[in-house]
Amino acid sequence: MSAVTARSRFEEGVGIPSPTPMIAVEDLVKVYGGADGAGGAVRAVDGIRFHVDTGEFFGFLGPNGSGKTTTIKMLTTLLRPTSGRLSVAGYDVVKDAAKVRRILGYTGQSIGVDGDLTGRENLRLVGHLYHLPGNVVRDRVEELLGLLQLTEAADRPANTYSGGMRRRLDLGSGLVHHPSLLFLDEPTTGLDPQTRNAVWEYLRRVHREERTTIFLTTQYMEEADQLCERLAIMDHGRIVAEGTPRDLKAAIGSNLVTVRLPLDDGFTAARSRALGVVQSIPGVEDVVEFDQGVTMRAAHGGATLLEILQRLESAQIPVQEVAASSPTLDQVFLRHTGREMRVEEVQPPSRFAAGRERREGR
Amino acid sequence: MTAAESIHQRSPAVLPGVDVLGYAGGRLSEVLWVAYRSLRKLSRNPFLLFFTLMMPIIWLGMFSQTFGTVFERAASSSGQAPLGYDYIAVLLPGIAVMSAIQSAAQSGFSMVSDIETGFMDKFLVAPISRSSVLVGKTLADGIRMAAQTGIVLAIAFLFTLLFGWRIPFASGLAGDAMIVLLTASFGVAFAGLSNSVALFTKNTESTMAVSFTLTFPLLFLSTAMLPAALLPSWLQTFSKFNPVSYVASAARSLILTGFNWTEIGQAFLAVAIIGVLLYSLAVLAFRRQGR
Ligand SMILES: Nc1ncnc2c1ncn2[C@@H]1O[C@H](COP(=O)(O)OP(=O)(O)OP(=O)(O)O)[C@@H](O)[C@H]1O
Ligand SMILES: [Mg+2]
Numbered sequence: 001m002s003a004v005t006a007r008s009r010f011e012e013g014v015g016i017p018s019p020t021p022m023i024a025v026e027d028l029v030k031v032y033g034g035a036d037g038a039g040g041a042v043r044a045v046d047g048i049r050f051h052v053d054t055g056e057f058f059g060f061l062g063p064n065g066s067g068k069t070t071t072i073k074m075l076t077t078l079l080r081p082t083s084g085r086l087s088v089a090g091y092d093v094v095k096d097a098a099k100v101r102r103i104l105g106y107t108g109q110s111i112g113v114d115g116d117l118t119g120r121e122n123l124r125l126v127g128h129l130y131h132l133p134g135n136v137v138r139d140r141v142e143e144l145l146g147l148l149q150l151t152e153a154a155d156r157p158a159n160t161y162s163g164g165m166r167r168r169l170d171l172g173s174g175l176v177h178h179p180s181l182l183f184l185d186e187p188t189t190g191l192d193p194q195t196r197n198a199v200w201e202y203l204r205r206v207h208r209e210e211r212t213t214i215f216l217t218t219q220y221m222e223e224a225d226q227l228c229e230r231l232a233i234m235d236h237g238r239i240v241a242e243g244t245p246r247d248l249k250a251a252i253g254s255n256l257v258t259v260r261l262p263l264d265d266g267f268t269a270a271r272s273r274a275l276g277v278v279q280s281i282p283g284v285e286d287v288v289e290f291d292q293g294v295t296m297r298a299a300h301g302g303a304t305l306l307e308i309l310q311r312l313e314s315a316q317i318p319v320q321e322v323a324a325s326s327p328t329l330d331q332v333f334l335r336h337t338g339r340e341m342r343v344e345e346v347q348p349p350s351r352f353a354a355g356r357e358r359r360e361g362r
Numbered sequence: 363m364t365a366a367e368s369i370h371q372r373s374p375a376v377l378p379g380v381d382v383l384g385y386a387g388g389r390l391s392e393v394l395w396v397a398y399r400s401l402r403k404l405s406r407n408p409f410l411l412f413f414t415l416m417m418p419i420i421w422l423g424m425f426s427q428t429f430g431t432v433f434e435r436a437a438s439s440s441g442q443a444p445l446g447y448d449y450i451a452v453l454l455p456g457i458a459v460m461s462a463i464q465s466a467a468q469s470g471f472s473m474v475s476d477i478e479t480g481f482m483d484k485f486l487v488a489p490i491s492r493s494s495v496l497v498g499k500t501l502a503d504g505i506r507m508a509a510q511t512g513i514v515l516a517i518a519f520l521f522t523l524l525f526g527w528r529i530p531f532a533s534g535l536a537g538d539a540m541i542v543l544l545t546a547s548f549g550v551a552f553a554g555l556s557n558s559v560a561l562f563t564k565n566t567e568s569t570m571a572v573s574f575t576l577t578f579p580l581l582f583l584s585t586a587m588l589p590a591a592l593l594p595s596w597l598q599t600f601s602k603f604n605p606v607s608y609v610a611s612a613a614r615s616l617i618l619t620g621f622n623w624t625e626i627g628q629a630f631l632a633v634a635i636i637g638v639l640l641y642s643l644a645v646l647a648f649r650r651q652g653r
Pocket of ligand 1 (some may be wrong): 043065219
């Protein structure tokens with residue numbers, strides 16, 4: 001991301017107009033239902049504004065129901081916005097939907113593979129829907145099957161696939177036509193850590209080697225942290241923070257410091273003395289006792305940490321261990337919403353009342 | 363615009379296919395791929411395939427037993443010369459229409475299932491026309507209906523040869539082909555209803571309810587099961603407004619007496635009218651998605 005901005009700034013400097021951002025969104029609103037005045041309207045997206053540069057890896061991070069899928073569906077022409085403007089590659093998404101569809105690839109939150117078709121047939125069908133010539137489709141499909149490690153299972157109906165295999169196949173079907181812009185709605189939900197890592201690695205490669213702009217949504221802090229060059233944190237249909245993961249964390253301005261004390265007879269007394277000592281240090285906040293010692297948030301990194309150590313030493317409190325950790329996106333989320341972002345591993349309720357497709361991995 | 367142009371250059375493979383084929387060719391290939399996928403699905407479900415194809419035969423046997431004696435008694439009590447054919451000859455074209463209606467009523471199910479599984483989104487994000495999806499799916503159904511009719515006609519013909527069933531097949535093979543075309547195009551046209559309901563409600567049960575509620579009255583308040591002369595007079599009047607009657611009568615004449623171009627013309631007109639109406643509705647329903 002820094003490279004892209006650096007270049008565009010440079011180009012502005014020498015009078016070359018900066019390129020149109022790949023995605024530009026202004027005052028976007030989506031209200032579900034309630035049009036008939038029957039009440040119960042849901043303001044799923046509540047006036048958001050952001051842009052994504054060409055070549056950027058951008059992410060939406062937010063808990064269940066924060067409006068991630070709704071936004072992605074509006075950007076992929078699947079859903080009409082209630083109001084606001086949104087453009088992709090300079091095209092108005094509502095008016096020039098047909099042009100926008102040629103540019104984008106999309107992998108939805110629910111796995112949209114056809115279980116009756118084989119993996120190979122699924123991918124080929126998508127290739128033909130994009131009007132690619134037959135030989136191009138064939139070559140590209142084989143390439144993708146190889147990349148996604150599905151070659152062996154390629155001739156089996158997809159309803160015999162495991163959840164992870166179906167996820168990967170679905171991912172592949174968003175990539176058949178070499179999209180310039182790839183939308184991924186929670187691409188790793190339901191995957192085991194190993195497969196998740198493989199998918200991450202693959203997405204990095206697509207981003208790097210095919211120079212694809214990627215817009216991803218996720219509920220996982222780690223995923224956003226690992227992949228996204230820049231991200232927006234969503235909550236209740238609004239963007240509550242935006243920036244590089246690094247800047248967002250730096251804005252928290254404090255480290256989490258954990259002081260562990262020896263678990264001997266004097267532990268309880270030592271802990272309450274430690275509590276008193278660190279509380280008086282400027283820059284230390286949120287001191288909390290726990291079963292092995294105390295934790296706190298410390299501003300200004302190293303200096304405060306040193307101060308903590310010195311004060312504990314001069315108060316002659318025996319210290320077992322001191323650990324400092326950098327701020328995490330969890331803390332960023334907490335700071336901006338006042339709530340912890342809990343990700344239950346339980347999947348969101350499915351849209352299906354009944355369906356005969358196997359749906360593991362959702 | 364510079365960004366947009368550079369994007370098109372970077373995905374060169376996307377456009378030539380359309381340019382080479384031309385607009386109409388592009389649309390045609392979309393329709394055929396959608397249809398191909400539906401037929402592939404069907405071929406992966408051998409039980410479903412077997413029963414859809416054999417269903418008309420079962421009905422033919424069943425209805426010929428229940429209505430057969432009624433028909434023969436009615437025909438003989440009318441005091442005319444004995445008929446040169448069995449009731450099954452009267453019933454056969456009706457069964458062909460009936461199976462087409464039945465398949466048409468179920469046509470929307472695959473639409474709902476695609477919406478539910480998220481597969482529909484694959485179609486919707488692709489640069490293809492919305493109507494290609496609709497037409498491709500119902501084309502596949504039409505092919506299935508044609509196969510159903512073809513098979514039931516072939517088996518009836520076989521029984522005529524082997525077991526002495528009295529079915530005239532007055533218009534020969536060309537007439538049979540015409541019956542296949544008539545019933546399949548009627549089925550495709552009528553499938554517009556099931557698909558409209560499917561797209562408006564996105565719900566299998568509603569689609570089933572609406573389709574079946576309409577299917578049986580349409581069928582039995584028509585000349586599909588019995589010729590007009592044997593229906594009560596109020597039903598005769600009603601059946602004149604029922605498009606099913608025109609298709610059934612044209613098909614019946616093809617079996618019993620030969621080509622009657624007036625009837626065939628009326629039947630295709632009826633098909634065209636309901637086709638235009640129901641597909642306008644279905645396209646409207648399709649466009650409403652995502653609002
Ligand atoms: N079709 C719909 N009709 C009515 N309300 C909807 C519809 N789809 C989503 N919503 C509501 O809009 C809000 C945002 O939903 P959305 O699916 O965009 O969230 P999300 O961030 O993708 O959540 P998740 O992480 O669970 O996928 C939720 O309150 C949801 O209940
Ligand atoms: Mg979602």
